[in-house]
Every structure is written in C-alpha cells, then in structure tokens.
Amino acid sequence: MTITSAGTLAILIAAVALVTLVVRPRGVSTVDFYLAGQRVGVATNALAICGDYFSAASFLGVAAAVYVSGLDGVWYAVGFAAGFVPVLLFVAAPLRRFGEFSIPDFLGRRLASERVRLVAVGVVQTVILVYLVPQAVGSGITWQLLVGHGLPGLSAYATGVVLSTAVVAGLVAFGGMRGTTWTQAIQFLLLLGALVWLAVAVAGSGFHYSEAVADLSAEPLANPVHGDAGWHLQPESNQLDPGAPATFGQPGAAYGPLAQFALILTLVMGTAGLPHVMNRYFTSPTGTAARMTTVWVLGLAGLFYALAVMLGTAARQQIAAAVEHHPWLEELTVDGVLRVPEHALPVLGRIYGGDSGLAVVAAGALVAVMSTIAGLLLAAAASWGHDVYERHINPRATQSQAVWAGRASTVVAALAAGALAIAMQPDDPSPAVPSIVAAMVTWAFAIAGSALTPVFVLAIWWRGTTAAGAIAGMSVGGLVSVSMFVVGALPVGPGLGETLVTPTLVAAPLAALVTWLVSRATTPPADVERQWLVLHGTAADRHAERLARLTIASAEPTRRRRGRGTRRQGDRDADR
C-alpha cells in the first residue's frame, strides 16, 4: 500500500468516526438509539437509505456482473433499482404511520401475536446474516487488492474482513441510529463521488459508451477459467441459443429465459423485506415524508446504477486495451480479461488515477461495505434488543439496559458475519456466477422477498391477515426459498440451476397463497379497525406537521430578536 492509499483510508475512517462522535445520541432512550428520535428529514434519510442499500454488491458487484456477462449482468442493476418502486407503492407510508422499531415489531403488533414477532425475528436475523457475509467478503477482496498483506497471523483477505467488521461494529454500538444516519449519508456521498469521478475520468479519456457496447458485442464473450493447464479464456455458452456464441450486448451469457425474469423479480420483491432498509422508514417524521424519501432514493439509485453499468462496460473495453501500457495488469488478467471481476472498478481507478485513483475507488468500496454493515448491525440490534431482550428476556429492562443489549447484539452479529466470511473465502475466483458478491446478496434478497415481503404487504393491505396466516406464510416462503437454493447448488442441468437460486418467482406467490388460505380459516385481531386508522389514516402525520409548524413559529421571534440584536451590534460597529 502506498502512502497515498494509506492516507486516504485513514482520513476516511477518521472523518466517519468524527461524525459519529459529534452526532451520537446523548440520551439512553431506545427511540433515539434505534430510530434517531424519528426526526430524520427527507433528503438526509434518502442519502442514509442509499448508504444502507448500496453495498459491495452494488458498488463492486454490479460493475463486475456487467463486466463478466454484459446485458445479463445489467439485470442486477435493474432489479436493485426497481426494488424501491414497490416499497413506495405498498410499504413506505403505512409502515411509518404504524411506527414501530423493526419489521418483527410491526408484524407482532399488527397481528397481535408474540409468536409472529419471534418467527419474524428468526427470518430477519437470517436475512441480516446472509446479507452481512457478502459485505465482509467484499471488504476482504478489496483489502487484498489495495493492501496485499495482512496483520500478523492473518491473510490479507482475513485482515480486511476483521478490520471492516470490527470498526463498523464499534461505530454502530457507539453511535446508534443517529450517528449511523449521518455517517451513512456521508458515506453514500463519498461513494457516489468516487463513482462520478471515475465516470468523468473515463469519459474524459475519450471513451464512447455506445460504441464500446457495439464493439464488445461484435465478438464472442469469453472469461478466464482455471484448468489443468492453468488460466485460459473460455467462451461463455449462450443459455438462450446454444448454437450461437454469447455476446456482451445480447441476453444469454449467464441466464436462460426463465432465470432472467426470476433474477429481476427476486431483487424487486426482496427490497421491501430488507430489515436494514425498512427500519430506516421508521426514522421519518411522517408517512408522507417516508413516501417522498423513496422518490429521492429512486432518483439517486437511478444515477448510481446507470454509472455502475457504464463503468462495467468501460472496464471490459479499457482494461484489455491498457494491459500493454500497464505491466502490473499482467498478474491480474488473462489475455486482457480480469480473473476477479470485482477488481473491475479498482483497476479502472488505478489506470486513470494511479495509486490515488486506486485508493479513491477502494475507499469507495470499503465505504459501501461499512455503511451497509452498519445498517445491518443496527437492524440486528433493534431486532434482538427490542423484540427479544425487552419483550421476552428482561421485560422490566431500563432504557439503558435495552440499549446495552442492542450494543451487545451488534458485536455478536459482527463476530458471526466475520467468522462466516473468513470460512467462506472464495478459493477459486473464476466467475462461476457473474459476481460472487452480487450473487450472495441475491440470496438475502430471495429470503426476504419470499418470506417477509408477501406477509408484510398482506398485513398492510388486507384486514383479514391473521397471526397464524403470517406464521405459515413466513415459514413456507423461507423454507421453499432455502430448499430451492440447496437444490439449485446441485448439478440439476443448465438453466434450471440459475432459476432455482433465484427462487422468489415460486416461493413468494406460494407464501402469499398460504398466508391467504390460513388467514381465511382463522380470526383476525379484534382491534383491526383501530389499526387500520393508524396504518392508513393521516391524523398522526397532521399532528406531527402542526407540531413542527408550531415549533418553527415559536422559534421565529427568538431568531428575529437575535437578528435585530446582531443588526444593532453591526450598526454600532459601523458607527465606530
């Protein structure tokens, strides 16, 4: 690692730690620790949601998937960006208006059942762990490339995993949701800044996007594989037309016809069930603000993914052309194609900005990992601390004890994720899937979209949803999705395997059907009409808005008096 790289990373981590220190929660209230006092503004919350959502899978994985598979990799970007449309339409405003701490808390109260709460905790913790592991894997891969060596007794990969999870766990345990909100907002701006800088540098060098797609599509798509004779390029087989070669600009390089739709639907449905993203909606002051926050997120996500796709395309073309002038690329590539597709953006950064460029992009990748890990750890803390500890282990817990339970759970979740990431270090980095990081995140989306989203949406929009129906739906959705993963990992034949590892297409409708059938046979909560007023009424929103107006109105005279005082002081200064 050069001094520039080390300096960039050190400044970044110091800045994030400083923000956390400045805006940390002063009290010990759980509403402050988990929900930042429910006073996070639209723009700030949108930036923080983006920091939460744009993980290693988005920053490294989408560009890597496009790099390896062309158009089939672009479906990751489409699915990740599209996921917020159903959130806006069906979830954001009612979820905030109901106003709880977490997804299990929402389902438990809405359906008046502690069993629903505990089953939801199980599903949420599974989603969090499955989502945490690829983030830690992404930080290990980035550290390998950026630093190349590890702490004594640890490999470079393991050092990246350990340091990133330890630093973030410390920041979250200390800063809570308020500190995390601001650090995530700043982290997203850093992340977007790195992407914009790289896009400007690539475009400024004479890169023509449209022509690059046409050029890359003119020849068969081939990627490195490691065989008995070492590394060599192997043309990708076309999943749609086995007789024709797969190309960059046409579908079929990675997915068959059904798998293309299954992947997009898995990502679209999964977003509404992601605990760390949905928890952010509870921090909005009103339901309307939560809805408008999602509109901002849609705009920012569109910009982010459009840039990521462009840079994946640029990497495919520019890295091959740069091997001749950059000897350091020899050990990373096979005939001009990267062995590890997740290296696409960092390598592009080094080509256009030298060591500083590599540091900026690698810092962006670590920021993406850290902000998502922070959101996931906080969601784990809310779920364990509020839904399990406060409700079932120590119902008489003081606010301080509950907050400490949340802090302890962040450490436990970080340890589990770090250990699993080290155990699951990818030995063979050849691209069996478009991007190992993006693929692993897809599993989390699949479980969330299969087990949580159908129940979640039904609980919000159908009065007849019952606790028994929700438990049955979550169980069926979770079990079917995990079973399909397991079967998909077996050699089941071309096309079918890819469909099975994106199981939402089958599991979500099944979960919704089971929820509906069981709910029809059981009785909804007695106070469902009162809950409907809270979920779909706007009285609380109007109350919060009027309080805010009154607060501003009462602050105005003070400000005016201060302003007049300042003017008088200014006049006196001028007279002198």
Add this chain to the structure above:
Amino acid sequence: MEHDDDGVDEHDTPAEVDAAFRTLRRVAIAHFVLFLAAVMGVPALSLTLGWWSGGRLAGGMSPGFAMAAFGLYGFFLVIGLAAATLSSAVEARMLGGRNDQGTDYAGDPYPSDGELQ
C-alpha cells in the same frame, strides 16, 4: 383521537380512512401493473424481438441495452414521483378535512369535502 391545545380535532373517521384506503389501493395497483409491465417487458422484448437487442441506435447501442442501462431508471423515477404525488393528493383531499379547520386552503380551489369554493 387527538386534540391539540388550540382545539383542532386531529382524527380520521373509519369511513374516511376506508374510502382513502380503497382509493390508495387502486392507485398503488395501477402504478404497480404499469411498473411490472415495463420491468418485465424489457427483458421479454430482448428475448422475443431481434431488433430490440440486435438493432443499433445512434452510436451502436441496441434499444434493449439502452433501456436496461439507463432508460428504465428514468422510468422508475417518473412512476415513483407520479404515484407519490397522487397518493399524497388523495390523502390530503380525503382525510382530515372536516376537522382540521386550522388548515390554510388559500390557493387550493378544491376544499377537502370536494365542493368548489
């Protein structure tokens, strides 16, 4: 029911909420169908129409790649903004009107009870 110090009654009646809920559900489902048609339609066209993924726009990018690379994200923003604006307008029109006498209707020609001023 919530009452404020200035006497404004902040609550919604079950009938109001039910009517607003049904309208919002229609808005959400209509936008979702449109969204689903677009997000599934782009890969479907790539699989079925040769010119969609094989044709060339100015510069050489195919229509299918252009839609997936940036066109769809613009569409998501437009449909999201439209749905959010319409949903908020529905809520403002159908909820809280009768009791919220403190609301300033200046500039809004349609009061919340639906009658023209």
